[in-house]
């Protein structure tokens with residue numbers, strides 16, 4: 001571990017991914033992807049992916065509760081790939097641009113300024129790199145700012161940037177709007193499976209957790225060897241992702257192939273997380289996804305995750321368990337820390353919560 005301790009306490013000034021990118025340094029070997037770290041979903045090279053707009057459906061959220069066709073589109077998207085692009089979300093294009101704007105501004109600050117918000121040695125929130133848990137870990141070519149936004153009384157405001165000065169206000173407003181959007185999605189997902197309206201939302205409790213991750217991917221001289229984010233599925237219930245307005249990078253696995261999620265500048269990408277796959281008894285998918293790098297353009301994204309209250313047990317909705325579809329997952333509390341324990345042991349959490357009769 002000795003050589004990697006540098007990465008533990010936030011971002012070391014001389015070694016940040018951003019600095020390496022600006023200096024034109026070759027990414028060191030700890031960033032090089034081995035074939036096996038592609039997540040076992042695909043053994044083909046990093047460059048092998050298809051860009052196929054039909055594979056990532058577009059769903060108009062403003063129609064979900066009134067149009068059967070739109071609800072059907074949602075259900076089919078979540079059953080087949082677990083990912084879609086949301087339009088009709090009610091947020092103005094100027095507000096969406098503002099969210100990206102504060103993220104770009106923050107990442108553009110001098111390193112010393114960003115370091116004021118560094119992740120502390122034993123915390124997960126703040127500005128920094130990958131948490132390194134093993135010598136064999138392949139590092140991601142990004143820096144990020146990770147913050148809890150709900151419950152509101154658990155915000156660590158000392159880690160919320162004050163530069164640009166609108167940062168906190170914009171983040172508060174964005175989180176509030178996404179919370180409403182997630183509530184709508186929970187209702188619509190339940191309706192699409194003929195379930196009680198609160199079948200999913202009820203499992204999240206009165207104080208569900210919401211966290212945001214601002215991702216910054218600087219240009220990388222070795223896009224064939226280095227990933228912005230390694231293949232993973234999100235531990236969340238639902239993830240809502242604001243992609244860069246120009247630069248693609250996100251890829252999801254669908255039918256065993258990597259699909260590039262096209263940029264639709266003011267749409268929001270919705271991808272489900274493991275907690276929804278568990279609650280829907282495997283009907284809805286939590287897609288494996290990754291981020292590829294490119295040689296000349298930086299990319300930012302803003303990912304918002306929600307998850308159940310840690311003390312609340314989640315599990316497959318009873319009405320989705322029957323003889324044809326036996327229970328796939330056991331009930332589980334605090335999936336976030338369970339997921340982290342599995343990650344430390346090199347195990348996949350969703351596999352470890354499988355139900356064995």
Ligand SMILES: O=C(O)CCC(=O)C(=O)O
Nearest residue numbers: 213215229250291301303
């Ligand atoms: O940057 C992206 O497009 C996706 C990032 C991601 O997968 C994550 O933050 O969990």
Ligand SMILES: [Fe+2]
Nearest residue numbers: 232233234289
């Ligand atoms: Fe993700």
